[in-house]
Amino acid sequence: MKKILSLLSFLLSFNVLAELRATGDLGIVIEREDGAALIINTTEHKQLAKISNLGDLSHASVVFSRDQRYAYIFGRDGGLSKIDLLQDKLDKRIIQAGNSIGGAISQDGKLIAVSNYTPGGVKVFSSATLELIADIPADYGDGKLSKVVGLVDAPGQRFVFSLFDAGEIWTLDMKNPQKPVIEKFKNIGKLPYDALISPDGRYYIAGLFGEGGMALLDLWNTGNGVKRILPDYVKADEKLPVYKMPHLEGWAVAGDYIFVPAIGKHEVLVIDKQNWQLVKAIPVPGQPVFVMARPDGRQVWVNFAMPDNNQLQVIDVKDLSLRKTLIPGKAVLHMEFTPRGEQVWVAVRDDNQLVIYDTDTLQEITRLPAQKPNGVFFSARAHKTGL
Amino acid sequence: MIFFIRVRKSIFGLLLLLILSGSMQTVLAVEPSPERQVALRHLLKNDCGACHGLTLQGGMGPALLPDNLNGKPDEFLVATILNGRKGTAMPPWQPFMNHDEALWLIGVLRKSVH
Numbered sequence: 001m002k003k004i005l006s007l008l009s010f011l012l013s014f015n016v017l018a019e020l021r022a023t024g025d026l027g028i029v030i031e032r033e034d035g036a037a038l039i040i041n042t043t044e045h046k047q048l049a050k051i052s053n054l055g056d057l058s059h060a061s062v063v064f065s066r067d068q069r070y071a072y073i074f075g076r077d078g079g080l081s082k083i084d085l086l087q088d089k090l091d092k093r094i095i096q097a098g099n100s101i102g103g104a105i106s107q108d109g110k111l112i113a114v115s116n117y118t119p120g121g122v123k124v125f126s127s128a129t130l131e132l133i134a135d136i137p138a139d140y141g142d143g144k145l146s147k148v149v150g151l152v153d154a155p156g157q158r159f160v161f162s163l164f165d166a167g168e169i170w171t172l173d174m175k176n177p178q179k180p181v182i183e184k185f186k187n188i189g190k191l192p193y194d195a196l197i198s199p200d201g202r203y204y205i206a207g208l209f210g211e212g213g214m215a216l217l218d219l220w221n222t223g224n225g226v227k228r229i230l231p232d233y234v235k236a237d238e239k240l241p242v243y244k245m246p247h248l249e250g251w252a253v254a255g256d257y258i259f260v261p262a263i264g265k266h267e268v269l270v271i272d273k274q275n276w277q278l279v280k281a282i283p284v285p286g287q288p289v290f291v292m293a294r295p296d297g298r299q300v301w302v303n304f305a306m307p308d309n310n311q312l313q314v315i316d317v318k319d320l321s322l323r324k325t326l327i328p329g330k331a332v333l334h335m336e337f338t339p340r341g342e343q344v345w346v347a348v349r350d351d352n353q354l355v356i357y358d359t360d361t362l363q364e365i366t367r368l369p370a371q372k373p374n375g376v377f378f379s380a381r382a383h384k385t386g387l
Numbered sequence: 388m389i390f391f392i393r394v395r396k397s398i399f400g401l402l403l404l405l406i407l408s409g410s411m412q413t414v415l416a417v418e419p420s421p422e423r424q425v426a427l428r429h430l431l432k433n434d435c436g437a438c439h440g441l442t443l444q445g446g447m448g449p450a451l452l453p454d455n456l457n458g459k460p461d462e463f464l465v466a467t468i469l470n471g472r473k474g475t476a477m478p479p480w481q482p483f484m485n486h487d488e489a490l491w492l493i494g495v496l497r498k499s500v501h
């Protein structure tokens with residue numbers, strides 16, 4: 001039996017090698033409870049492979065190497081897994097911390113940075129070998145380590161991240177990997193829970209849970225420090241309960257407008273990035289979690305925290321109005337647009353499905369099976385700052 | 388009729404609670420129905436798990452393993468679950484469960500072998 005199996009796997013691997021494969025239209029779907037990743041083809045709507053034994057993926061995110069061959073998966077349990085999309089296999093896997101939340105790939109593609117809760121800090125690895133290059137504990141005094149959130153890459157071979165417990169934003173310059181240069185911005189606001197960077201890599205914005213508004217850092221003018229925007233937007237006494245923290249990393253910038261989830265208020269906020277004033281607050285049915293712009297910026301798609309997590313709303317950017325409410329199924333956790341945005345893939349956890357929509361007609365195209373999917377990430381992210 | 392039975396059940400549970408309180412950590416209040424137990428476990432894994440981790444080893448929120456709960460009285464934990472905790476990201480779960488269900492969940496957590 002064993003012989004037959006090994007013969008079979010030999011033949012299969014031969015087949016993989018024999019069949020030419022490009023990776024520009026591939027993607028990764030995370031299966032949270034199985035601790036597995038599906039490699040999918042976004043053009044053919046097909047599952048190509050399932051890679052198992054990736055640890056606790058109850059919260060996970062993915063970045064891609066700039067040649068789009070490898071996907072790096074950041075798991076909840078501190079696992080960092082490098083998947084080979086050409087050969088359908090796990091290339092390397094390390095456990096780099098006890099508890100982690102996300103990661104980023106550097107501008108030149110050579111470094112992978114991971115943001116950790118335990119021990120609080122950022123670790124930087126070689127994207128080729130996953131060897132440790134820099135260890136940056138998020139020490140904010142007396143040896144206390146803060147959980148790190150909102151880690152993104154920025155131009156100038158930098159990473160930017162926020163310290164949840166400390167209320168700080170740090171930039172990490174890795175131009176000389178042997179000599180990381182850290183710049184710290186203190187008192188940026190209480191409990192930053194996540195952050196985004198504008199697609200041009202200029203503005204870093206951290207959402208605050210502990211007080212009103214968001215913290216803005218202009219990376220072209222770091223000397224000006226961190227500014228508070230929309231400081232009075234949600235008053236403490238009118239704050240609604242938040243059953244899932246919003247995510248900001250799927251940026252939603254459309255023209256001059258930035259779309260962000262309000263926290264503790266059932267609204268999507270539209271901010272004009274010329275003056276950082278509120279343009280409009282669009283009412284939505286629940287606490288928004290992901291607020292993501294279609295790549296052409298014409299639509300913004302929104303999903304919600306429980307108990308409203310069966311819905312998706314599509315906002316038309318042309319007049320900042322609701323275009324349609326979709327009901328994909330139970331527990332809509334994440335979505336990802338194809339590179340030019342004609343389709344969107346939606347992870348519906350409790351229905352064990354991926355639902356693919358035509359973003360023009362808003363009609364469902366097809367459904368694919370996936371076990372408790374909680375994230376969809378396409379290799380086109382490889383060439384986008386902040387993703 | 389059903390209402391009557393429920394009332395009797397909860398009186399029975401209350402008596403049991405009075406008899407057993409002090410001698411047991413996890414009080415045998417009215418057990419949720421099997422369907423509710425499934426729903427509550429689902430909520431624990433997915434919604435509590437969003438912050439406390441699928442394996443309850445912590446995330447943005449603290450770990451909820453038996454060792455972490457040791458020394459914290461049931462009623463303190465019930466209050467935390469139902470009312471949330473001000474100044475933190477812990478929201479009130481009152482809309483989604485009642486007192487006895489929160490108590491039952493704490494029992495599950497105290498025994499969890501994740």
